[in-house]
Each structure stands twice: as structure tokens, then as C-alpha cells.
Amino acid sequence: MSEVSLAKQAVLNEWNDTMKKAGSWLPKEMIGVFLFFGTMPIWIEDIGLYQYLGLEFVILIIYALGYNVLLGYTGLPSFGHGALFGVGGYAIGIVQFEIFPNLWLGLLFAFLAGAVFGGVMGLFMSHRRGIYFALLSIALSQIIMFAAMQASDLTGGEDGLLDIKRLPIDLGFLEIDISTAERFYYFVFAVFIIVTVFLYRLIHSPFGMILKSIKQNEQRAQFLGYNVRFYKWMSIVLSSAIAGLAGGLMAMAQEAAFINVMSLQWSGTVVFITLIGGGLVSFWGPVVGTVIYIGARDLLGLHTEAWMLWYGLLFMLIVMFKPEGIMGIYQDITAGRSVFSFRKRQQKAGSQSGE
Amino acid sequence: MDTVSFYLPYLINGVTFGLLLALVALGFVLILGVMEVVNMAHGSMFALGAYLALLIVSPDGGLPQQFGWLFDFPLSVRLGIALVVSPLIVFLVGMGLELCVRRTYGKDHLYGLLLTFGAAFVLEELIRIYWGSSERFLPIPAAISGGFIADGIIYSVYRFYAAGFAIVVTLLLWLFLERTPYGAIIKAGVYDSEMVRALGINIKVLRMLVFGLGAALAALAGIAMVPLWGLRPHIGLDAIIPAFVIVALGGIGSFWGAVIAAVLIGAVTGLTAAFHSGWSMVSMYILLVIVMSFRVRGLSGKTSSLE
Numbered sequence A: 001m002s003e004v005s006l007a008k009q010a011v012l013n014e015w016n017d018t019m020k021k022a023g024s025w026l027p028k029e030m031i032g033v034f035l036f037f038g039t040m041p042i043w044i045e046d047i048g049l050y051q052y053l054g055l056e057f058v059i060l061i062i063y064a065l066g067y068n069v070l071l072g073y074t075g076l077p078s079f080g081h082g083a084l085f086g087v088g089g090y091a092i093g094i095v096q097f098e099i100f101p102n103l104w105l106g107l108l109f110a111f112l113a114g115a116v117f118g119g120v121m122g123l124f125m126s127h128r129r130g131i132y133f134a135l136l137s138i139a140l141s142q143i144i145m146f147a148a149m150q151a152s153d154l155t156g157g158e159d160g161l162l163d164i165k166r167l168p169i170d171l172g173f174l175e176i177d178i179s180t181a182e183r184f185y186y187f188v189f190a191v192f193i194i195v196t197v198f199l200y201r202l203i204h205s206p207f208g209m210i211l212k213s214i215k216q217n218e219q220r221a222q223f224l225g226y227n228v229r230f231y232k233w234m235s236i237v238l239s240s241a242i243a244g245l246a247g248g249l250m251a252m253a254q255e256a257a258f259i260n261v262m263s264l265q266w267s268g269t270v271v272f273i274t275l276i277g278g279g280l281v282s283f284w285g286p287v288v289g290t291v292i293y294i295g296a297r298d299l300l301g302l303h304t305e306a307w308m309l310w311y312g313l314l315f316m317l318i319v320m321f322k323p324e325g326i327m328g329i330y331q332d333i334t335a336g337r338s339v340f341s342f343r344k345r346q347q348k349a350g351s352q353s354g355e
Numbered sequence B: 001m002d003t004v005s006f007y008l009p010y011l012i013n014g015v016t017f018g019l020l021l022a023l024v025a026l027g028f029v030l031i032l033g034v035m036e037v038v039n040m041a042h043g044s045m046f047a048l049g050a051y052l053a054l055l056i057v058s059p060d061g062g063l064p065q066q067f068g069w070l071f072d073f074p075l076s077v078r079l080g081i082a083l084v085v086s087p088l089i090v091f092l093v094g095m096g097l098e099l100c101v102r103r104t105y106g107k108d109h110l111y112g113l114l115l116t117f118g119a120a121f122v123l124e125e126l127i128r129i130y131w132g133s134s135e136r137f138l139p140i141p142a143a144i145s146g147g148f149i150a151d152g153i154i155y156s157v158y159r160f161y162a163a164g165f166a167i168v169v170t171l172l173l174w175l176f177l178e179r180t181p182y183g184a185i186i187k188a189g190v191y192d193s194e195m196v197r198a199l200g201i202n203i204k205v206l207r208m209l210v211f212g213l214g215a216a217l218a219a220l221a222g223i224a225m226v227p228l229w230g231l232r233p234h235i236g237l238d239a240i241i242p243a244f245v246i247v248a249l250g251g252i253g254s255f256w257g258a259v260i261a262a263v264l265i266g267a268v269t270g271l272t273a274a275f276h277s278g279w280s281m282v283s284m285y286i287l288l289v290i291v292m293s294f295r296v297r298g299l300s301g302k303t304s305s306l307e
Helices: A003-025 A028-038 A051-073 A081-099 A103-125 A130-150 A181-203 A206-216 A218-223 A228-254 A264-277 A285-303 A307-321 A325-334 A342-353 B003-035 B042-057 B065-072 B075-104 B109-131 B157-179 B181-191 B193-198 B203-229 B235-250 B255-275 B277-294
Strands: B147-150 B153-156
Touching (some): A028 A181, A051 A181, A051 A206, A051 A228, A051 A264, A081 A103, A081 A228, A081 A264, A103 A130, A103 A228, A103 B277, A130 B277, A181 A206, A181 A228, A206 A218, A206 A228, A218 A228, A264 A307, A264 B235, A285 A307, A285 A325, B003 B042, B003 B153, B003 B181, B003 B235, B003 B255, B042 B075, B042 B109, B042 B203, B065 B075, B075 B203, B109 B235, B153 B157, B157 B181, B157 B255, B181 B203, B235 B255, B235 B277, B255 B277
């Protein structure tokens, strides 16, 4: 082999290495997702939807991606994240009305409010697992919901906290107005990019590995010397903070914060979204799940009032036949496995029901 | 007025409410204890039972024309029919749901919970399609409605009948589980399902029947509860949340733990209402959080694979 081709090979290797490193920072799924949502305002009206929907898409995805750190990666089924989503919305409004009207301050408070409330919830839940964890998360979120209802001076009670403004981006020397739906969309999209990259790196960091090991076997992680309770608590706090942030963005999108997002249904909706998409097997599951959820709501909703019926049936079918969700099907197809291995599963179920 | 006579009516209201909550939770506790499935559709079974009763009891409940002769019977007879027919239908619905839940056995318990959560949405939507979203009321015979005055305070008569009904059903269920061979088989199925199968008992059918029984109990609770609560499609949610709290407070797999927890919750919410009506429902969650902070498995829960 000539020297030139060797040198070429070396350059090529180096390039491959760089690409691999960049790849872990910017995988092709992430590029696809960013392109899809980055261009959304351009084509969303052409497919018969409206601009506001784009906001809902991206905000729900932020919420669900954060939630999936807890459900998909730590294996803790919280049914109480709606309360934290709601707390974030109130935080935005309260900062605007009672403290100082500033966008950054509002978002910071929404984030922190989620973290603080989630942190307190976590103190009661972080040494639990499974069903008890789910039950406690319901109880604690109901307490927050009732407290919000009682504190109607601050939260507006059942009427909601109205007239929340989309404040301009204040850079000190420059103010950028984001009050129109399209401009606000790009602001939310920027937040979405930051959150996504942050969470993606976090999941693929040693911290993320510890969370996964806790999901697989909590006792083993404990024996390896990790403070399992602390890591579970951190996972709760992190997902809560992002839920609070998403709730704050939603309050700005709706220009109001309402109590109903704190209900069990809304908390359940994020579990639906995460699971249908395949959050248990893929980081991108919540994205797919959100697209399906809003798609089902708005497209089925055009034809039938009872879209929840079909959505619920779809959900049941997925849990029954493909609990790994849409991303699970996608992974099976790309890996060349058969998607529905009926016989294998029946045998498995048969041998296990006898335990 | 001295302290006792001030608090007594609140306590009485609370305890009767608690007995009804126990009835709401029983089917949930049964399915959770025996099958280790968190049946999120329990509330929908509760609502379905109540709506089916509405069909039979109320002339504008949406019953098809060909059954119009039913309304020749007096109200009390129709309520009696509803108390039999509605749980029977919900029993069948419950068995049907078990056929779906069956696929999640042997996997993470979360899947059973999620599947039934989906089923809850489906059932609620079906109810909404057939009966509409507006609030309905289940008429009850004059003999068991109305109020009476004791010591200057008005009590609702129906509350006491409903609480009595709850006690009877609870005792019957306990007798069924503890004093009949069928109950022994069910409990043996929890303990060692392989041995039960080896004895020639069809465990698949057994599980289906238990799920159906749990659903039928929810339907009974629904009929007893809705004259107090009113009927809305999402009433299932109002019922399932107390059931959760009761199960977590009483401890999974404990029959009397659940009953005691329910009465305790009733008493606490009743007494809180004496001070501040808005906080009365929150007090049960606070009670739960306090108890669970000190006793991991509730008042009398056993170690369970559900943790």
C-alpha cells in the first residue's frame, strides 16, 4: 500500500472517530427530530392542522422526555407528575403577577418549583418501588392539587390563573418579542433542544447508567455501593423540574394556568404517551408517543367525539401485544426480528403462570 | 352544646361514609390480593354498575323500548332487580377484561395496571356515548330516602341503609372467603397456584371468576353510592382514588386492614369537615402519608411481590 493511501486511511480513521464522537452527541434520530419540529411551523397548516398545535407538541414532548427519565430509565411509575406540571404553570403566573415580570425569572421559578415540590414528594417516595410508589405518587399529587384549589388567592382556584403573558426575551441590551404563536414556537423549540440534548447526555452518562442499573435490580445496585435512595430521589427531582418547566411553558402557551392538569387523568396521559411511543426501550419513545397522542386526539377527534375510546383500545392492544411500544416495533424491524412472537410469549406465559 | 354532641354527627356521617368506602374498595382489594393486578378499571366497573341500575330503575335511563313493561313494577322491586342484574352483567364484563389482563401475567405488574387504565378510558367513553355527559340521579324508594331529626340535627336516612348494606356485603364476602370451600380455593391459589392446579382445579377459570367477582362488587358499591354522589361518566375516578388510599393504608392483601382503613378514613374526613369542609378530602391523603411514613406496608400489609 502506498504512503498516500495509508495517509488517506489515517485521515479516514480519524474522521470516523470524530464522527463517532459527534454521533454520540448528535445521533441521527436527534437530527431527524430537530428537523421535523424545527420546520413544523412551515408545513403544519398544509396538513390541515394549526400553529398552536405545534406548541402543544413540543411542550408535551419536553414533559414526556423528562418523565421518561423516571419511568423508562429508573423504572418508577409515578402517577403524580400532573401536579408538578400544574405547579410550574402557577409558578410562571405568580412570578409575573406578584414578584417581577421577567421571562427568565418565570421559567427559572417554574423549573425550581417543579424541583422543590418533586423533591418533597420524593422524600416520601424514594424508598418505595412498584405499586406502593404509584399509590403514594397519586396521594401526594392529590394533596398538591387540593392545596392549589384552596390557595385560590394565588392560583385562582377552579377558574384558573388567567392573563399570563408571553413576556419578551430580555437579553439586557435587546428585547425580542415572542408573543405571536410562531415566535413563541421557536422559543419553545429552543428550550426543547436544550432539554433534549441535556437529557440525552445525562442518560448516556455514568449517572444514567446507575439509574438503569437501579431499574434492573435495585438490590444489586445497592450492593455495588450506590446510594440507591439518593439516585431515585435525584431522578424524581429531575423529572419533576422538567415537568415544572413544561408546565410553565404550557401556561405561557395557553396564557393561563388551570387546575385540571393536576388531575389523575392528566398524570395518566403522560404515562400513556411515554408507553405507547416506547419509552421503556428508547429515548425517543416519548416523541413518537406524543405525535400519536395529539394525532389521535385531533385527527380522530375530527371524525368522532369518542376518540378516547379508540385511543384507549389502541393503548390496551399495545400493552397486551407489544408493551415495548412503537419504538419497540421499530427496533424489531431494524434488527430483523419478528415483531410479534406469539408462540414464544405464550410458552413463557404458560410456564410462569404456574409459579 | 358540649364537645361530644358537637362532634358526634360529624363522626356518624364519617363512619357511615367510611363503611361505604369499604364497600367500594372490597372488589379492588380482592383482585389486588388474589391476582396481584391493580385494577384501574375498578372505578369504571363501579360507574358501569350504577348506570346499568339507572337503566332499570329510572324511566329515562335509556332502556330499549321492548323492556318497557319493566316499569309496571314499583320502584322498590325495580331497585331489587337492578341489584341482581347489574352486578351480573358487570361480572361478565369483568371476566372479559380478565381475558385481556391474562396476557400481562408473569410480567411486570405495571403492565396489568396500565392495561386496566386503558380499559377504564374505554369503559368511561362507552358510558359517555350511551348515557351522555350530563349528571343523572338514581331514584330511590321513599321508604329509604328522606331524613330524620335527632338532637336537633338532620340525618339522611339513606346513608344508614347504605351503610347497613355495606356491612352486610362485607360480612358475606368475608364468610365466602373464610368459611366456604370456594374461598379456600381462592386463597390457596394465592399461596401456591401450582399445587392448586395439581389438585385438578382450573386456575385460569378461577382467576376469571375472581376478577368477575371483584367487578360485581364494584357494581354493587356503585349502586349503593350513587344516590349520595350523583351519576357522571367520570364518577369512576371519584371512586378509584379512595380505593387506592384504602388499599395503601390498610396494606395489600389484608381484608380487615382495608375495612379498618376505610372506616378510619371516613372518621377522619368526617371530623375534618367539622373544622374546614374544603380540607376534608385532603385529610385522607395526609393520613395515608403519615401512616406510610412509619409503616411501610400500611396498617397490616404483608410482604408482597408488588413492591
